[in-house]
Amino acid sequence: xxxxSQHNHHVILSEAASLELGCNYSYGGTVNLFWYVQxxxxxxxxxxxxxxxxxxxxxxxxxxxxxxxxxFSFNLRKPSVQWSDTAEYxxxxxxxxxxxxxxxxxxxxxxxx
Amino acid sequence: xxxxxxxxxxxxxxxxxxxxxxxxxxxxxxxxxxxxQDSKKFLKIMFSYNNKELIINETVPxxxxxxSPDKAHLNLHINSLELxxxxxxxxxxxxxxxxxxETQYFGPGTRLLVL
Numbered sequence: 001x002x003x004x005s006q007h008n009h010h011v012i013l014s015e016a017a018s019l020e021l022g023c024n025y026s027y028g029g030t031v032n033l034f035w036y037v038q039x040x041x042x043x044x045x046x047x048x049x050x051x052x053x054x055x056x057x058x059x060x061x062x063x064x065x066x067x068x069x070x071x072f073s074f075n076l077r078k079p080s081v082q083w084s085d086t087a088e089y090x091x092x093x094x095x096x097x098x099x100x101x102x103x104x105x106x107x108x109x110x111x112x113x
Numbered sequence: 114x115x116x117x118x119x120x121x122x123x124x125x126x127x128x129x130x131x132x133x134x135x136x137x138x139x140x141x142x143x144x145x146x147x148x149x150q151d152s153k154k155f156l157k158i159m160f161s162y163n164n165k166e167l168i169i170n171e172t173v174p175x176x177x178x179x180x181s182p183d184k185a186h187l188n189l190h191i192n193s194l195e196l197x198x199x200x201x202x203x204x205x206x207x208x209x210x211x212x213x214x215e216t217q218y219f220g221p222g223t224r225l226l227v228l
Contacts, residue, residue, distance in 0.1 A: 032213070038154075043117075043203065044219040088154055099144055099207065099214040100169050103156040 002027040002095045006104035013081055014112050021076040021107050023091030032094040033074040034101070035065055039087045047089075050074065061085070083113045116140050117220035119204050125226045126194055133190045134223045136204030144168075144214060145187035146205040147179060150222070156203070162187055163209055194227045201225070 007022035025031065035047040048059025055067040065076045074091060091104040117138045126132055138145065146169070147159040161169035162181040176192040191198060204220040 034216070036219075043221040044156075046216055046218070049216055090156065094214065097169065099146070099161050099163075099209070099217075100158055101217060102158075106154045106156075
C-alpha cells in the first residue's frame with residue numbers, strides 16, 4: 001500500500017533560519033507529489049507540486065522542493081523562514097489510483113519572531 | 114468569489130443524530146472529494162466523485178453517504194453520529210484531463226463535534 005512519511009512532527013525555528021522538511025513515500029510507480037500548507041484555522045493551500053520534468057520545483061512564498069526518485073523523497077526547503085510561515089505542512093502523493101491523495105501526518109512549523 | 118465552499122463551518126450535535134455537510138465549487142471542475150482530518154491532523158480521503166459518478170470509496174462506515182446532485186456539488190450525509198466522527202471534514206475539487214487529475218483545491222473545512 002502507498003504511504004507517506006514526514007520525518008518531523010514539530011519543527012521550531014527562529015526567523016531567517018533555513019528550513020528543510022523531510023518527506024518519503026513508498027510506491028514504486030509513477031507518482032505526482034505535492035506539498036500543501038495549512039495556516040492556523042484555514043484550509044489547505046497548495047505550495048508546490050511535481051508531476052514530471054525538472055525535479056527541483058519552485059512554489060509560492062519562496063518554497064522549493066526536490067524530487068529524488070532513487071530515495072523516494074520530496075523534501076521541502078526554504079532558505080529563510082518568516083514568522084508568517086508558521087503553519088502545518090503536508091506532503092502528499094498521488095499514485096496509480098488517480099485523484100487519490102495519500103497524505104503524510106503533517107509537520108507543524110513554529111517560527112519565532 | 115470563493116472557489117470551494119462548505120457549509121456549515123461548524124457543526125455541534127449529539128450522538129445518534131443525522132447531519133449533512135454541503136460542498137460547492139465554482140471552478141468548473143468535474144471531480145470532487147471528501148477528506149477527514151482527525152484530531153492529530155491526519156488527512157485521509159473518504160470519497161471521490163467524477164461527473165456525479167463515485168470513483169473512490171475508501172473503507173468508510175456506511176453511515177456516511179455522499180451525494181452528488183451535479184458536478185459542482187458534493188454533499189456528505191452522516192447517519193447515527195458517533196463520538197469518533199468528530200473531526201474536520203474537507204471538501205476538494207479537481208479537473209480530470211487526458212493526462213490524469215489536476216491539482217486538488219480544498220475548501221475551508223467543516224469542524225464537526227459530536228457530544
